[in-house]
Amino acid sequence: MDNKQKSLNLLGLAQRSGNLISGEALVLSSIRSQEAKVVILASDASENTVKQFLNKCEHYRIPALINFDREDISKAIGKMRTVVAITDGGFAQSLQKLQ
Template identity: 65%
Template sequence: MNNRQRTLNLFGLAQRAGKLVSGEALVLQSVRSNKAKIVCLASDASNNTSKQFLNKCEYYNVPLVVEFTREELSHTLGKDRTVCALIDDGFKHSLQKLL
């Protein structure tokens, strides 16, 4: 199993543990409230979505990962999603080790 698959599995595990939020509105809310530890944005997200999350993450000093496609994120989370955020430091550190 490569690191890419392990990273996607980490997102699934975090979701089952309740330590992941997904969807544009919920992720924006978690970034603004300083709950998001790291944000993952689909590489094929629209220009507006990409710009919005790039600006918000930069302003609130939240790391942003643009590593996976929308299809990969959606398949992993079981929902059609373009963006997700980890809200736990432990999962954040695990993700950073894999990347």
């Protein structure tokens, strides 16, 4: 199993354990409150969405990953999403190590 698949499996595990926030408004809120430990953004998201989230993450010093497309993220968590945030430090650290 390659690192991409391990990362996607980790997203699914975070979703099932309640340590993943999905949806643009909720993720923005979690960034502002610094609840998000890492943000995962779809590589095929719109330019405005990418710019908005990268700027927010940079401002609040939260790592952002753009390694997966919308389909990958959606399959991993079972919902159609372009942006998700992991709220658990352990999951976030594991995901970043796989990148």
